[in-house]
Amino acid sequence: MQTNLADFIKDTPDGREADAILRTCVHCGFCTATCPTYQLLGDELDGPRGRIYLIKQMLEGKPVTEKTQLHLDRCLTCRSCETTCPSGVKYHRLLDIGRKVLNERVPRPLAQRLVRTALKEALPRPWIFRPAVAAGQLVRPLLPQVLSDKVPTSAPGQSRGWPEKSNHPRRMLVLAGCVQPGLAPNTNAATARLLDRIGITLFEAPEAGCCGALRFHLDAQEQALDDMRRNIDAWWPHVEQGVEAIVMTASGCGAHVKEYGLLLKDDPAYAAKAERIAALTLDISEVLAAEAEKLKPLLVTRQHPPLKLAFHSPCTLQHGQKIKGVVEELLQAAGVELTPVPDPHLCCGSAGTYSILQPALSKQLRDNKLAALNSGAPAAIVTANIGCQTHLQAGSAKPVRHWVEIIEERL
Amino acid sequence: MAFANDVRFPVDRREILGRLQAILPRHLVLAEEEELRPYECDGLTAYRALPLIVVLPETETQVGAILKACHELKVPLVPRGAATGLSGGAMPHEDGVVLSLARFKKILKIDPLSRTAVVQPGVRNLAVSEAAAPYGLYYAPDPSSQIACTIGGNVAENSGGVHCLKYGLTVHNVLKVRGFTINGEAVEFGAEALDAAGLDLLAIINGSEGLLAVITEVTVKLTPKPELAQVVLAYFDDVQKAGNAVADVIAAGIIPGGLEMMDKPATHAVEPYVKAGYDLDAEAVLLCESDGTPVEVAEEIERMKAVLEKSGATSLVVSQNEAERLRFWAGRKAAFPAVGRITPDYLCMDGTIPRKRLAEMLEAIADLSVKYGLRCANVFHAGDGNLHPLIMYDANQPGELERATAFGSEILELSVKLGGTITGEHGVGVEKVDLMAAQFTPAEISAFHRLKAAFDEKGLLNPGKGIPTLARCREYTQTRGAAAVTPPPRF
Numbered sequence: 001m002q003t004n005l006a007d008f009i010k011d012t013p014d015g016r017e018a019d020a021i022l023r024t025c026v027h028c029g030f031c032t033a034t035c036p037t038y039q040l041l042g043d044e045l046d047g048p049r050g051r052i053y054l055i056k057q058m059l060e061g062k063p064v065t066e067k068t069q070l071h072l073d074r075c076l077t078c079r080s081c082e083t084t085c086p087s088g089v090k091y092h093r094l095l096d097i098g099r100k101v102l103n104e105r106v107p108r109p110l111a112q113r114l115v116r117t118a119l120k121e122a123l124p125r126p127w128i129f130r131p132a133v134a135a136g137q138l139v140r141p142l143l144p145q146v147l148s149d150k151v152p153t154s155a156p157g158q159s160r161g162w163p164e165k166s167n168h169p170r171r172m173l174v175l176a177g178c179v180q181p182g183l184a185p186n187t188n189a190a191t192a193r194l195l196d197r198i199g200i201t202l203f204e205a206p207e208a209g210c211c212g213a214l215r216f217h218l219d220a221q222e223q224a225l226d227d228m229r230r231n232i233d234a235w236w237p238h239v240e241q242g243v244e245a246i247v248m249t250a251s252g253c254g255a256h257v258k259e260y261g262l263l264l265k266d267d268p269a270y271a272a273k274a275e276r277i278a279a280l281t282l283d284i285s286e287v288l289a290a291e292a293e294k295l296k297p298l299l300v301t302r303q304h305p306p307l308k309l310a311f312h313s314p315c316t317l318q319h320g321q322k323i324k325g326v327v328e329e330l331l332q333a334a335g336v337e338l339t340p341v342p343d344p345h346l347c348c349g350s351a352g353t354y355s356i357l358q359p360a361l362s363k364q365l366r367d368n369k370l371a372a373l374n375s376g377a378p379a380a381i382v383t384a385n386i387g388c389q390t391h392l393q394a395g396s397a398k399p400v401r402h403w404v405e406i407i408e409e410r411l
Numbered sequence: 412m413a414f415a416n417d418v419r420f421p422v423d424r425r426e427i428l429g430r431l432q433a434i435l436p437r438h439l440v441l442a443e444e445e446e447l448r449p450y451e452c453d454g455l456t457a458y459r460a461l462p463l464i465v466v467l468p469e470t471e472t473q474v475g476a477i478l479k480a481c482h483e484l485k486v487p488l489v490p491r492g493a494a495t496g497l498s499g500g501a502m503p504h505e506d507g508v509v510l511s512l513a514r515f516k517k518i519l520k521i522d523p524l525s526r527t528a529v530v531q532p533g534v535r536n537l538a539v540s541e542a543a544a545p546y547g548l549y550y551a552p553d554p555s556s557q558i559a560c561t562i563g564g565n566v567a568e569n570s571g572g573v574h575c576l577k578y579g580l581t582v583h584n585v586l587k588v589r590g591f592t593i594n595g596e597a598v599e600f601g602a603e604a605l606d607a608a609g610l611d612l613l614a615i616i617n618g619s620e621g622l623l624a625v626i627t628e629v630t631v632k633l634t635p636k637p638e639l640a641q642v643v644l645a646y647f648d649d650v651q652k653a654g655n656a657v658a659d660v661i662a663a664g665i666i667p668g669g670l671e672m673m674d675k676p677a678t679h680a681v682e683p684y685v686k687a688g689y690d691l692d693a694e695a696v697l698l699c700e701s702d703g704t705p706v707e708v709a710e711e712i713e714r715m716k717a718v719l720e721k722s723g724a725t726s727l728v729v730s731q732n733e734a735e736r737l738r739f740w741a742g743r744k745a746a747f748p749a750v751g752r753i754t755p756d757y758l759c760m761d762g763t764i765p766r767k768r769l770a771e772m773l774e775a776i777a778d779l780s781v782k783y784g785l786r787c788a789n790v791f792h793a794g795d796g797n798l799h800p801l802i803m804y805d806a807n808q809p810g811e812l813e814r815a816t817a818f819g820s821e822i823l824e825l826s827v828k829l830g831g832t833i834t835g836e837h838g839v840g841v842e843k844v845d846l847m848a849a850q851f852t853p854a855e856i857s858a859f860h861r862l863k864a865a866f867d868e869k870g871l872l873n874p875g876k877g878i879p880t881l882a883r884c885r886e887y888t889q890t891r892g893a894a895a896v897t898p899p900p901r902f
C-alpha cells in the first residue's frame with residue numbers, strides 16, 4: 001500500500017518498522033475472513049485490514065479520536081490474521097506501534113484508566129494476585145459477573161507437587177508466570193514430574209515474574225520492558241551455567257518471551273541477552289516433541305480407559321508461535337481420542353485481559369468456542385494457556401485443564 | 412490515486428445522514444472521516460474515494476428503506492461485499508453512501524435433496540462449501556479469494572475460479588437472486604427450477620457490478636464432491652512452452668477440473684507462505700486437475716501426463732493425497748497477495764484471450780515488462796485463457812503507478828486484438844471503464860446505458876462504473892485511436 005508517514009514518526013525505529021509493515025499489505029482482505037471480531041461485527045474497522053488502515057491514517061498524521069481507540073481496543077491480538085495473510089504482514093507489531101502512539105494521542109477516561117491500572121498492577125504480582133484469588137473465592141457472590149467469572153469456583157486443580165528431588169545433568173528453567181501459580185499450580189508441577197521421568201530437571205528462578213505481556217498490552221510498554229529485563233537478569237546466570245532451555249507452560253507467555261529479542265533490540269545493554277533468551281525459549285510441546293522417543297514408550301506401559309478430549313489450541317500457540325498439530329500428536333500418542341472442533345483457528349475471547357475489558361465480545365466468542373469444543377461430546381477440554389483455561393472454565397461445566405497434566409497422568 | 416468520479420451529484424449530507432440515522436441504530440452508520448477512510452477502496456488500492464457515509468444494515472427492510480431514502484434524495488449508492496474486488500467496483504462515490512452487506516451472513520437453508528443452498532449475500536464463498544461439506548456437496552465456483560469474498564460480490568462480478576473450466580462461472584451455478592432496485596422495490600431474478608418462464612434476467616444480474624440492484628439473497632446450486640481429485644504439477648523450462656501445453660491439453664479433448672499456470676516470479680513469491688514444495692528453478696508450472704471416480708481419474712491423469720510430457724514438461728508431480736493436493740492449490744490461491752512479499756504494490760490484470768494465443772501473449776508481456784521497466788508475475792486461469800499478469804510497482808515512487816497503468820492498458824488492448832476481452836472475471840469497475848471503448852462500439856455502449864436506465868433511471872447505483880459515459884468513450888478513441896484496436900466480430 002502507498003504510505004506517507006508523518007514527520008513525527010517517519011525517521012524513528014518505530015516509524016521505519018511500521019512503514020515496512022504497511023507496505024507489505026496489499027489490501028486483499030483475506031485476513032478479514034478469519035478475524036474473530038470482523039466475523040462478529042462485519043465492520044471493516046473491526047477487521048485487520050481496517051485496523052491497519054486506521055493505524056496508517058494515524059501515522060500519516062491524520063487526527064485520531066476515541067473511535068480509532070475503540071476499534072483497536074476490540075482487537076484481540078490473536079494474530080489469526082497473520083496466519084491467514086499470504087503477504088506476510090506482521091500485524092501485531094504494527095498494532096503494538098499503533099497502540100503506543102494512540103495512547104499518547106488519545107487519553108483514556110478516568111474509569112478506564114483505573115481498571116487498566118488495577119489489572120496491570122495486580123495481575124503480574126503473584127503476592128497480590130494469589131491472596132486476591134483466595135479472597136475472591138470468599139466474596140465471589142458479591143463480585144460483578146465479569147470478575148467473578150475469573151475467580152475459580154473451588155480450590156485450583158489439586159497439585160501433587162513437584163518431584164521430591166530431581167537432579168539430572170540435563171536442566172531446564174521454567175517460567176512460573178504471574179497468574180498461573182495462583183490459578184493452576186499443578187501445571188508446572190506436572191510438567192516437572194513429567195520431565196523428571198525422562199531425565200530432565202526442571203526448576204524455576206524465583207526472581208523471575210510476569211513475562212511482560214500483560215503490561216505490554218495494557219498501554220504500559222515501558223513498564224513491560226522492565227518486566228522483561230528483570231526476567232532476563234533472573235535467568236541469565238542459569239543461561240551462563242548452561243540450562244538447555246527455558247520452558248513455557250503458558251503459550252501466552254511463550255509467544256511473548258520468544259519476542260524478547262525483537263522488543264529489546266534497541267536496548268544496547270539487553271539486546272544480545274534478550275536475543276539469546278528468546279532463542280532458548282520453548283513451549284512445553286516443543287520440548288516433549290523433541291523427546292518423543294523417550295516419552296512414547298513410557299506412555300504405552302499402562303492400560304488406560306478410553307478418553308475423549310477436545311483440544312483448544314490457544315492463539316498464542318497456533319498463530320503466535322505457529323505450533324500446529326504438535327500437542328494433538330502427543331495427546332494421541334498418549335491414547336487420547338481427540339474430538340473434531342470446528343473453526344479451530346478462532347479465539348476463545350480470553351486474550352489476556354480482553355475478557356475483562358471487552359466483556360460482551362469476549363463472552364460471545366467464549367460461547368461460540370465452547371459450542372464448537374463440545375460439539376464432539378468430549379469428557380473434558382484441554383488447552384495450553386492459563387488465560388484460555390480459566391476463561392473457558394468459567395463458562396463450562398466440564399473441566400478445562402492443561403494438556404500436559406493429561407500426559408503426565410498417563411505415564 | 413484519489414479518483415474524481417465524473418458523474419457528480421449535489422447532495423445535502425445532513426439531510427441524507429438524518430434519514431439514514433432514522434433507519435439504523437447509531438453504530439451502523441459511519442460518517443466521520445476517521446471511520447470512512449478504511450472504506451475508501453477495495454482490493455485495487457490504486458483507486459480511492461472517500462464516501463460521505465457508510466451504512467451497515469442487517470435486514471432486508473433496512474436495505475429497502477436505505478435505498479428509498481437515497482432514491483428520493485438523489486444520493487448515489489455503492490453496494491459493497493468483502494471489498495476483495497480488483498476493479499474498484501466497490502470503490503465509494505464521493506457524493507454517496509456505501510452500503511455494506513457484510514452483516515448479511517446467514518446461510519438460510521441447505522437442501523441436500525435438491526442440492527441447493529439459500530444464502531444471504533454477505534456469506535463468504537468458502538463458507539457455503541464448508542456448510543455443504545457434511546452432505547458431500549460443495550459450491551463449485553471458487554475464486555482464489557474464496558476464503559473472503561462474498562456470494563453477493565460473486566454474483567455481481569460473475570466470478571470465476573479454478574473449477575469454472577469444468578463447472579461453469581457463477582452465472583451457471585446460481586438459480587435465483589433476490590434484491591432491491593434503487594427505488595427500494597423488491598425484485599427477483601430466476602427461480603428454484605433450472606429454467607424459469609419469461610425473459611432470463613438472471614443472466615443480467617450476474618455480472619451487473621452493483622449497477623442494477625442490491626442483492627440480498629442468493630439461491631445457489633451445489634455440486635456433489637467428486638470421489639477423488641488429483642492434480643498434476645507440470646514444470647516447464649520456458650513459459651511459452653507452458654502456454655502452448657495448455658492449448659494442447661484442451662485440444663486433446665481433456666477438460667481438466669482446473670488448469671492453471673504460474674510463472675517463476677509467482678512461485679517464488681508463494682513458496683515461503685505455502686511451503687508446497689514447488690520446483691523453484693522451473694520457469695513455469697501448470698496445475699492440471701482431474702476429478703471423478705478413482706478409475707476415471709487414474710485414466711485421465713495418464714492422458715494428461717502423456718500430453719504434458721509431449722508438450723515439453725521437464726518434470727511431472729502428481730499429488731499423492733488430499734492434503735498434498737490442497738497444498739498445491741493453496742499456492743495458486745494465495746498467489747496475488749503473496750506477490751505482496753516481493754513488491755509493495757501490484758496491478759492485477761484480467762484479460763482473456765483464445766488459449767492458442769497464450770504463448771504469443773506471454774512473449775508480448777515480457778517485452779512490455781522491459782519497455783516499462785516494471786516486473787510482472789504471471790498467474791493464469793490458463794484453461795479458459797484468462798490471464799492475470801500482476802504488474803509490480805511502488806506507489807511511493809512518483810510516476811510508477813502511471814507506468815503500471817499504461818503497461819496494463821497495453822496488455823488489455825492486445826487481448827482484444829488477439830480476439831479476447833478486457834475482463835474475464837474481475838469486472839470492469841472503475842479500472843477498465845475507459846477500456847470498454849476498446850471493446851465495444853458506441854452503439855453497444857448506448858444499449859448498455861438503456862439497460863441500466865431501465866433499472867435505475869437516475870443513475871444512482873454505483874455510478875461511473877462498468878459503463879463509460881459516451882463522452883468518455885469519445886475521449887478514449889480520440890486519444891488512443893480506435894483504429895489501434897479493432898474489436899473482432901463477436902457472436
Ligand SMILES: Cc1cc2nc3c(=O)[nH]c(=O)nc-3n(C[C@H](O)[C@H](O)[C@H](O)COP(=O)(O)OP(=O)(O)OC[C@H]3O[C@@H](n4cnc5c(N)ncnc54)[C@H](O)[C@@H]3O)c2cc1C
Pocket residue numbers: 027028029453454489490491492493494495496497499500501512532553554555556559560561562563564565566567568569570571572573620621622624625626627747748836837873
Ligand atoms: C487475491 C484475490 C484473488 C482473486 N481471485 C479471483 C478469482 O480467482 N476469480 C474471480 O472471479 N475474482 C477474483 N478476485 C476478485 C474478487 O474477489 C471477486 O470479484 C469477488 O467476487 C468480489 O467479491 P466481494 O464480496 O469482495 O465484492 P466487492 O469487492 O465488495 O464488490 C464487488 C462488486 O460487487 C458489487 N456488490 C457486492 N455485493 C453486492 C450485493 N450484495 N449486491 C449488489 N452488488 C454487490 C459491488 O458494488 C462491486 O461492484 C480476487 C481478488 C483478490 C483480492
Ligand code: SF4
Pocket residue numbers: 024025026027028029030031032048049081084085086087088089748751
Ligand atoms: S491478508 Fe495480509 S495483505 Fe491481505 S489485507 Fe490482510 S494484512 Fe493485508
Ligand code: SF4
Pocket residue numbers: 034035036037038046047048051074075076077078079080081082091
Ligand atoms: S489480531 Fe485477531 S482480532 Fe486482531 S485483527 Fe488480527 S485476527 Fe482480528
